[in-house]
Structures are given as C-alpha cells and as structure tokens.
Amino acid sequence: MYSTTYHRPSTVEEAVALFAKGSDAKYLAGGHTLLPVMKQRLTAPSDVIDIARIPALIGIEASADTLTIKAATTYVDIVNSADVKRTIPAIAHLTSVVGDPAVRARGTIGGSVATNDPSADYPAAVLALNATIKTNKRSIAAEDFFKGLFATALDENEIITAISFPIPAKAGYSKMRNPASRFALTGVFVVQTKSGEIRVAATGASQNGVMRVPAIEAALKANWSASALDGVKISDEGLMADIHGSSDYRANLIKVMAQRAVTAAG
Amino acid sequence: MSTVTLTVNGKPVTAEVEDRTLLVQLLRDHLGLTGTHVGCDTSQCGACIVHIDGRAVKSCTTLVGQANGANVTTIEGISKGDELHPMQAAFRDNHGLQCGYCTPGMIMSAIDIVNRHGGELDEETVRQELEGNICRCTGYHNIVKSVLDAASRMKVAQAAE
CATH class of the missing domain: 3.30.465.10 (Uridine Diphospho-n-acetylenolpyruvylglucosamine Reductase; domain 3)
Structure with missing residues (x-):
C-alpha cells in the first residue's frame, strides 16, 4: 500500500471539508473493497476519510x-x-x-x-x-x-x-453464490409493491451491473408464482461470461433465482 | 505518521505508525504478537481474525487508525495464564488442527460464533459460520467437532459463573 493520510471525522460536514482539502481523497466505510484495492496498489488516495463511525x-x-x-x-x-x-x-x-x-x-x-x-x-x-x-x-x-x-x-x-x-407487499431474494468469493454469480430480488407493481432486479449477471428484468416482471404480473416463470426465456445478450460461468448459464440462473425468490417471498 | 492508542489483550498500547499500517502489521511487527497470521492477505482466508470491541474482524483489512481507541483481543489474549480458553482446549482435545496455520483465526472466529449463538449451535450453523475461515489440511471435520465441543463447555462454564 502506498502512503496515505487517515482521518476519522465525527460529522458529515467535517468529512466533506477534509475530502475537499485532500488532493485525491477517498471515503472509507467498511473498507473491504477500498483497502484490498489499495494493498494491490491499484489506487493510492492521498487521504482516506473514515466515515464509518459518524453517529448521524x-x-x-x-x-x-x-x-x-x-x-x-x-x-x-x-x-x-x-x-x-x-x-x-x-x-x-x-x-x-x-x-x-x-x-x-x-x-x-x-x-x-x-x-x-x-x-x-x-x-x-x-x-x-x-x-x-x-x-x-x-x-x-x-x-x-x-x-x-x-x-x-x-x-x-x-x-x-x-x-x-x-415497504412492499412481498419481496424475496435468492442468489447463486460464488463459493470462493461469496459474491453473487447471479442474484435476483423480486418485489410486489403495495400497489401491485412487480419489480425484479438481477445482480451479478449483466456486464453493466444491476438491471431490471422486464420478461420476468411481465410473467409475474400475470401470475405471481414460481411456475409462471417456467416458460420464460432470458436472452444472454449483454450478460457476463467468465471462468465462473458463461452468459448462457447466467441467463438461466436469472430465471431459476427469480423462481426461488418468488417462492421465498410467498 | 500518527500516534494511535488502543487496548490489546487488556493492556494499553501507544504506537507511532504510518497511517497505511494495517492492524495485523501493528500486532505482528510492532508488538511481536505473531500468533495472528497472514494467510491470503486478500480478506478471504480468515487467518488474521482478531476481535475488535468484541467482533471478529479481519486484521489484514483494517487500518490501525480504524482500531484507534478500540479494544483488541488476539489469540495471545484469550487464555487465563496457563489455563487454555475452552475453545483452545477443545481444538486440542478434538485434534482440530494439522499444520496449525489457520488455527488462531479459526479459534477467534469460533469464539465469536459461540458468543453470538450461545450454546445453541448445530453442525450446519458452525459450518456456515466458518465460511470466512479457510483450512487446507483438516477437511474441517474436526474443527467443527471442536467448536461444538467448546460451545457446550462454554455454556457449562457460563452457567457455573
């Protein structure tokens, strides 16, 4: 890790002022992303401003x-x-x-x-x-x-x-964990709002990060049940492919995780 | 450089360190407490786990500044003189280690697990809770046995107090 200056402000205002003073400052909370990246020397903030203990x-x-x-x-x-x-x-x-x-x-x-x-x-x-x-x-x-x-x-x-x-009427989350990193190989969060809207988001799947899944939302809107998704086919276009799984595999995981999430939501 | 003051194994410690110093470096290199190990150095293996204010955390992913003012307990701080902590005794009695490299982190994690769950631990819970601690020798079987054994010993000890 390159040299840095650590600060622990006690208010948000103090944190913002410290950030402005640093030439290349970064905020630190739990640190389990920032510190590993600093240890690899992929980032070298001049100032690390620890906001994890600010009571507000x-x-x-x-x-x-x-x-x-x-x-x-x-x-x-x-x-x-x-x-x-x-x-x-x-x-x-x-x-x-x-x-x-x-x-x-x-x-x-x-x-x-x-x-x-x-x-x-x-x-x-x-x-x-x-x-x-x-x-x-x-x-x-x-x-x-x-x-x-x-x-x-x-x-x-x-x-x-x-x-x-x-606060929704119903919500459920299911993920396939990467057994080594424990990050989501694909995770799906399903929601039925109090007004009846269906919203579904997937993480770990898209090359652009978290995304809504309209095909699953439409199927669940018609019928809120895991079996309603049996015939849904998710396109693998734009999905990640790496050593942990192909884009096709992730496309299927979106459906399967959504089904499990609906079951968990009840 | 900054001056940090913290309590390590019940003793006050003041040190003048660079801000980039990790807690595990302070423990090992400055204080000579080499029981806390660095395994992967990427926050995955758990060999460096210590307790900060009673919570098991990875000391390789904690800046000393984050622990400033805190109460830190390491593997060196859990026995009462020559009397092993019940978790240490259970690891010895159940042969919960082979090479021993992961053991300090395992024990610090396991004490935290028992503290959080009380005596109500089953094998599945122990296996899930230990997922942040990697052992490449034992296959985990005797480690899980050790933790379950220690959980009942700690429950008995608590009831006796």
Missing part, C-alpha cells in the same frame, strides 16, 4: 410505509434488526448471505451501494424496491442512481447518508 450515519428507522437504513450501518446490525426482519425480511436474508461473518461485521450498506460492484447484493434490493438514496446534497431515485460498472450518480465528494426502502 448509523441506525435503522421504520415507519408504516418506509424502512430507512442509515448508510454506515453494518451488515451485522441490519441482519439483527427487528425492524428490518418485521418490515422487509428479504433485506435481512440478503444481508445474511453477503460475504462471511467477519466481512459482515465491517461492511456497510452505504459502502456497498456507493461502490456498485456488478456482483454485489444490495444494488438488486435498492433497484427492485425502488429505494431512494439520500445523500448530504439530495435524494436520488434508484432508477437514476446506478450507472454501470462501479459507477453511480454520486458526485466525487458526495456521501450517501441513508437509503429509504418503500
């Missing part, structure tokens, strides 16, 4: 219609949250299959969403649930937030402060 960024709130998870809340606290289990249990399940226990002790929902790794789990939940990403500057709709591989609508020095999920 930690906590979970639930109302009748919305579950809000503040950005620096760790995975383990999300898994254990009674509010999350009661309002959107699919998020508790998704979180319980991210990485391993030591990763979940450090990783944060805001860090995952801001990184937008094409195989990360949270982007699928954010897009399928039509969540709102709140930052220190504005609110961004999920549809406008994800911009392809590791790219988001965030400005350079913008910090996600919280993510607000509308």
Whole structure:
C-alpha cells in the first residue's frame, strides 16, 4: 500500500471539508473493497476519510410505509434488526448471505451501494424496491442512481447518508453464490409493491451491473408464482461470461433465482 | 505518521505508525504478537481474525487508525495464564488442527460464533459460520467437532459463573 493520510471525522460536514482539502481523497466505510484495492496498489488516495463511525450515519428507522437504513450501518446490525426482519425480511436474508461473518461485521450498506460492484447484493434490493438514496446534497431515485460498472450518480465528494426502502407487499431474494468469493454469480430480488407493481432486479449477471428484468416482471404480473416463470426465456445478450460461468448459464440462473425468490417471498 | 492508542489483550498500547499500517502489521511487527497470521492477505482466508470491541474482524483489512481507541483481543489474549480458553482446549482435545496455520483465526472466529449463538449451535450453523475461515489440511471435520465441543463447555462454564 502506498502512503496515505487517515482521518476519522465525527460529522458529515467535517468529512466533506477534509475530502475537499485532500488532493485525491477517498471515503472509507467498511473498507473491504477500498483497502484490498489499495494493498494491490491499484489506487493510492492521498487521504482516506473514515466515515464509518459518524453517529448521524448509523441506525435503522421504520415507519408504516418506509424502512430507512442509515448508510454506515453494518451488515451485522441490519441482519439483527427487528425492524428490518418485521418490515422487509428479504433485506435481512440478503444481508445474511453477503460475504462471511467477519466481512459482515465491517461492511456497510452505504459502502456497498456507493461502490456498485456488478456482483454485489444490495444494488438488486435498492433497484427492485425502488429505494431512494439520500445523500448530504439530495435524494436520488434508484432508477437514476446506478450507472454501470462501479459507477453511480454520486458526485466525487458526495456521501450517501441513508437509503429509504418503500415497504412492499412481498419481496424475496435468492442468489447463486460464488463459493470462493461469496459474491453473487447471479442474484435476483423480486418485489410486489403495495400497489401491485412487480419489480425484479438481477445482480451479478449483466456486464453493466444491476438491471431490471422486464420478461420476468411481465410473467409475474400475470401470475405471481414460481411456475409462471417456467416458460420464460432470458436472452444472454449483454450478460457476463467468465471462468465462473458463461452468459448462457447466467441467463438461466436469472430465471431459476427469480423462481426461488418468488417462492421465498410467498 | 500518527500516534494511535488502543487496548490489546487488556493492556494499553501507544504506537507511532504510518497511517497505511494495517492492524495485523501493528500486532505482528510492532508488538511481536505473531500468533495472528497472514494467510491470503486478500480478506478471504480468515487467518488474521482478531476481535475488535468484541467482533471478529479481519486484521489484514483494517487500518490501525480504524482500531484507534478500540479494544483488541488476539489469540495471545484469550487464555487465563496457563489455563487454555475452552475453545483452545477443545481444538486440542478434538485434534482440530494439522499444520496449525489457520488455527488462531479459526479459534477467534469460533469464539465469536459461540458468543453470538450461545450454546445453541448445530453442525450446519458452525459450518456456515466458518465460511470466512479457510483450512487446507483438516477437511474441517474436526474443527467443527471442536467448536461444538467448546460451545457446550462454554455454556457449562457460563452457567457455573
């Protein structure tokens, strides 16, 4: 790792001011993406600004219609949250299959969403649930937030402060885990909103990161059941192909994971 | 360079280190606590797991600054003098290791698992919970036996307190 300067501000405002002062600063949350990349010398920030312990960024709130998870809340606290289990249990399940226990002790929902790794789990939940990403500057709709591989609508020095999920009628998540990295080889999040809209998002599949799956949404709109997807064929165009699986394999996984997610959602 | 102050195995530690120093480097290179191992150095194998404020975390993926002010426990800090921690004793009695390289991380993870689940552990849960710890010798079978054995010993010890 190249030399860097570590900061631990106690407010978002202080973090933004430190970021502006650094010549090439980066925000650090759980650090399980940034630190490995720094160790490989693929990035060399002048300043690392640790926002994981800012009190205003930690906590979970639930109302009748919305579950809000503040950005620096760790995975383990999300898994254990009674509010999350009661309002959107699919998020508790998704979180319980991210990485391993030591990763979940450090990783944060805001860090995952801001990184937008094409195989990360949270982007699928954010897009399928039509969540709102709140930052220190504005609110961004999920549809406008994800911009392809590791790219988001965030400005350079913008910090996600919280993510607000509308509480759905039903939701489920299922993923095929890469057994070594535990990232999603393909993961699918299915949602039936309280107004009856069907939204389905897949992660780990597309070359452009998280995506909606219209063919599955249409089939589930007509009939919310796993068997309704039996005849659906997903095109492999634009899907990833690597040593872990071909694009054709991933296309099939989208269907199978969607079926399992619908079954889990009930 | 920054001055960091933390508690390691119950003792206050102050060190002057470069900001890029990883917690595992502080433990091994500055404090001589070489029980914590570096296996993969890519946050996958779990050999470097220590407890920070009671949570099992990977010390190869933690900057010292992130642990500033924290309470850190390593494999050297869990026995009571010559009396092994019940998890260490269970690993010895059940032959839960072969080469031993992964063992410190396994034990620190396993204590965290028992702490989180109490005595209510079954084999499947242990196997799932240990997925962040890689062992290339044992095939895991005796490690899982060790953790289950230790869980019941720790439950008995807790009930006696």
